[in-house]
Amino acid sequence: MASKYPKRPLPMAADLYGDLYGDIETAPKHDWRSYVPGLVVVAMGTLAAGFLSDHYGVPLTLMALLIGLALNFLSADARLTPGLAFASRSLLRWGIVLVGVRITFGQIVALGPVALLCVVLIVALTMGAGILAARRFGFDTAFGVLAGGAVAICGASAAMALATTLGEKRTTQAQLTLVLVGISAMSASAMMLYPLVAHAFHMSDLKAGFLLGAAIHDVAQALGAGYSYSDGAGGIAAIVKLTRVALLAPVLAVVAMALARWGGGGEAAKGPGVPWFVIGFFVLAGINSFGVIPPIVAGGAEKIAAAMLATAVTATAIRSPLAQLLEAGPKPLLVILIATLVAFGLALAAALLLIG
Secondary structure, rough: OOOOOOOOOOOOOOOOOOOOOOOOOOOOOOOOOHHHHHHHHHHHHHHHHHHHHHHOOOOOOHHHHHHHHHHHHHHHHHHHHHHHHHHHHHHHHHHHHHHHHOOOHHHHHHOOHHHHHHHHHHHHHHHHHHHHHHHHHOOHHHHHHHHHHHOOOHHHHHHHHHHHOOOOOOOOHHHHHHHHHHHHHHHHHHHHHHHHHHHHHOHHHHHHHHHHHHOOHHHHEEEEEEEEHHHHHHHHHHHHHHHHHHHHHHHHHHHHHHHHOOOOOOOOOOOOOOOOHHHHHHHHHHHHHOOOOOOOHHHHHHHHHHHHHHHHHHHHHHHHHHHHHHHOOOHHHHHHHHHHHHHHHHHHOOOOOOOO
């Protein structure tokens, strides 16, 4: 009996610009029942990750990644493909939109012009370092944007968002998974090591909070490191880190516009401009800036965003081609390491010389 599933695989992490299928009208269609098997698998994996994260204090994204990789053998089952593709694409985009409830424009302004300029420069230079390192090790610019952007902005969330924007033609599922693995490992290490550096330099709460918020990859680790130093440092780290999160939207917009310009061999591409989830991120952050979102609603939206992003990470890891991961060797991780060291060096210099 002929299978109702297409012979061509669905887009894996992302297909924002129709890189794999072109016009959306030509994409394969599924009824809602075809999504259930994959979504059940992803949901169970993500719930297990949440349980381990809550009970052992391990970052949720890291546990979702590891459990997804452990379930990677299930990717051979075509019945799971529609649900896995939906989780790694649609849920991711809505999760990015809901990340907007974490910030307000007032928090960014309150940081001060010098600190804000330093954060912007650190993000830009870290991404530049990722691009240069990627080229040096034989990768293309897209992988440099993916790795450098993940380090510079907000870890796994930025990596998933950038992969969505870049599209499957420009960054592979294996590359995305390598970035997620490297980011998770280095962010966890930074959470333990960077507060020791702050203590070694006898930093004030302001300086330490800036260093930890500006240099650590993931939001949870940045806040954990900040509050492990002091309550004051934790508050500063939260504002600085959320300022970096806020830069995700303009960075995605710039990447999207660059792809539109390059997509037609140097001429402006006829596709979408700024992705809808970037606009949604801005809109939600703007609404939150006016204080009209009740705290209970904002807290619920933030938890939903974390769940959606963790689910997308689980699905991405399940669909990752492990053979390509093993063939890649250490070079992709070296790109992430170089970007990490650049971010740390710049944040440390700014904290010591310009902040406070």
